[in-house]
Amino acid sequence: MNSYVHDDLIAAVATPPGKGALTLIRLSGKGSIEAAAEVFSRPEKLLRSPGNTIVHGWILEHPTGEQGGKVDEVMVSVYRAPASYTGEDSLEISCHGGIASTAVLAALRRSGFRDALPGEFSFRAFMNGKIDLSRSESVMELVSAKTDRGRSNAVGRLLGVLEDEINGIKKLLLDVLAETELYLDYSEDEADAAAGEAAGAFPGREKAEEAGGRLQKLSLSWRRERLYQDGALAVIAGLPNAGKSSVFNLLLREERSIVTEIPGTTRDWIEAWLSIEGIPVRLIDTAGLRNSGDPAERAGVERSRELLESADLLIYVIDGERGLQEDDLNFLHPGKTTIVLWNKLDRAKALENMIFEEKVSVPETANDKSYGTPLRPLPFSARTGEGMTELLAAIAGALRDTAGEAAETEGTGLGTLRQKDLVDSALASLNEALNLAKQHEALDLIAPCLREAVNALGEITGEVSSADMLELMFSTFCVGK
Ligand SMILES: Nc1nc2c(ncn2[C@@H]2O[C@H](COP(=O)(O)OP(=O)(O)OP(=O)(O)O)[C@@H](O)[C@H]2O)c(=O)[nH]1
Ligand SMILES: [Mg+2]
Structure with missing residues (x-):
């Protein structure tokens, strides 16, 4: 150091x-x-x-x-x-x-x-x-957690659940390695034919496969954990006067964004953090999308578009009183995870559910899954709060979907990118070992791959570590920690 x-x-x-x-x-x-x-x-x-x-x-x-x-x-x-x-x-x-x-x-x-x-x-x-290292890292996670769920995930790692899981997997691999090496010693003393026979057998294969399954699960957990740590960007967009700022205020439970009946009220975007089912969400209210002659409004619309591009989730508000406009179809963003709100339900005409689906032309580039979701508008009223429960559930559901299917699965998760890279590298070495075994390669080719996997896992807990890596990791902590 x-x-x-x-x-x-x-x-x-x-x-x-x-x-x-x-x-x-x-x-x-x-x-x-x-x-x-x-x-x-x-x-x-x-x-x-x-x-x-x-x-x-x-x-x-x-x-x-x-x-x-x-x-x-x-x-x-x-x-x-x-x-x-x-x-x-x-x-x-x-x-x-x-x-x-x-x-x-x-x-x-x-x-x-x-x-x-x-x-x-x-x-x-x-x-x-x-x-161990995984627990040291969880200390920082704990300090920077944004929601209660993020905090409790970090506490789990601080208590050592990740360390236990990594050590459990490592134990399996060490068992496999011990058996493999035993075989190698044995076959050295025997005729070559015996070694050839042993090659295909791959002692401990079941344990190796179990270790692979558990590593895979850990690797998948990272996207879920990152969602709870870093959160996601949700952008509210729509035509002027659709009720975007009203929806924004309702979600925040405070009158943060100015609401008037004049279209073009919101010029610059406004943001706030909120927790939705434990997911930290950075919510942004934007200027209504329209072609305007006013330079300030034009700049606002330009910013709305940029934010829309980088959003993890688009909450698109339609003025249900006016009904669906041609421009809505132009501004809806194919391929982006979207929740469509049919707002002003208290005054709106019947929901144009079916027509909506027919009117949107699905571009060839859009994949069905991501494009299919936005086509069912959620009946909503920012005035009465109707549809609010459904909206919150839809936001959490959509964000978990974007974090991959593993999102809902509970269980031990990884806390940092460093851990995720090492789990992936252990998994790659283990898969290589399993592939070699499938091709009936000799055990002395398989053993080094298993050892690499064990070493990568040792790096996660800090059993194997370099001075540079330690310095780099701890220096990201805050003073006094
Ligand atoms: N009746 C009814 N009126 C609503 C509802 N939601 C919003 N409004 C009204 O619609 C008007 C526009 O609302 P805003 O929230 O300012 O709309 P916006 O989309 O932010 O508008 P811009 O910032 O101008 O693009 C206001 O007069 C709101 O009171 C609703 O659910 N029902
Ligand atoms: Mg507004």
């Missing part, structure tokens, strides 16, 4: 910067309790404290014995190695927020602590065997 040093004294503010009643400062390293005691009003009390206890006192401006006053009244939690997050002696100082915490940190620097780098506490936890 270039920048993380293992055994010196580190300190960092673990709470967000800014004004607040309290701030938490985290300290770790061998000798950290002794060093903190030097700037503490009750050094003996701190030095004698057992682990997992809290001591009340004052932080002093300078190490004991020197001149200087009291800086802040604090509570200090003491953790003794190895029973701490990092596995080292550690402390957490709850001090007052704002400038008080800056002064406390300055006093700690004077008694030998240096500023921790991003992710350095978790790095130490990993190096000291407190958590």
Whole structure:
């Protein structure tokens, strides 16, 4: 490692910067309790404290014995190695927020602590065997989770469900490898004919196939997990005055976007995050699509089109009172996952369900599945809220569909792209082993593929790791974590 040093004294503010009643400062390293005691009003009390206890006192401006006053009244939690997050002696100082915490940190620097780098506490936890890599990564996931579902998925990984699954699969592969190697040893002593026979048999094939199935499931889980972590972009579009901003406000349950009866009210797009069935959704209200002479409105329409292109989901609003317009057909976006709302149902004429299907000409390039969905408009009223339950379900369903069929399946999931790449590479090596076996290749060709698969899995948990990879991974964490 270039920048993380293992055994010196580190300190960092673990709470967000800014004004607040309290701030938490985290300290770790061998000798950290002794060093903190030097700037503490009750050094003996701190030095004698057992682990997992809290001591009340004052932080002093300078190490004991020197001149200087009291800086802040604090509570200090003491953790003794190895029973701490990092596995080292550690402390957490709850001090007052704002400038008080800056002064406390300055006093700690004077008694030998240096500023921790991003992710350095978790790095130490990993190096000291407190958590494996998949669990370290889940710590960051937890901190950045956007919805409750995202949080609970991350907690599962923090508790070690992914680590257990990876280790379970690895155990299967190691069993297969052991059997294969046993066969190899055996056939060396025997006639060549015996080796030839053994080649086709591939001991442990069933276990290898089971491992393959479980790896496949993990690999598929990534798209689902990413949906819950990163969320999706849903864009509300339609002709002017269709009721887009009204739908936007209804989904947010607040009057965020301006609604008037004048077409062309929304000029610039407006966005907000919301959670729909645990999926973080970035929802955007756009300017009504029409050809306008007004330069500001034209620019707004241009932006609407760009947003529409990048959307994961299009919520297309039709003014049911006016009925379907020729322009609606031009603006509907073939091939894009779309929910069509037949809005203003409280005033609208009968739903033009069938006509709608006939009027839309399906371009040859559009695939049936993605184009088939938008053709059933959802009866809706932004005024009365009718159709709201169906809309929420449709949004969640459509987003899960775009995340692949595995979306609904529960079970252990992958938390990062790094994990997904390694699972895929383990799967590729395992499939190669299975293919070689099918072609009756010799076992000494198959064994190295199995070993590669085992190594890739070891990298996920951090059993096999390079200094560069570790540095890269932990440096994406925030300071104090
Ligand atoms: N009766 C009825 N009126 C609605 C409904 N939804 C919207 N409206 C009305 O339709 C008008 C236009 O609504 P907006 O939400 O501003 O429409 P928009 O699509 O955002 O319009 P632009 O921003 O101009 O493109 C307003 O007068 C709304 O009160 C509905 O479900 N029923
Ligand atoms: Mg609007």
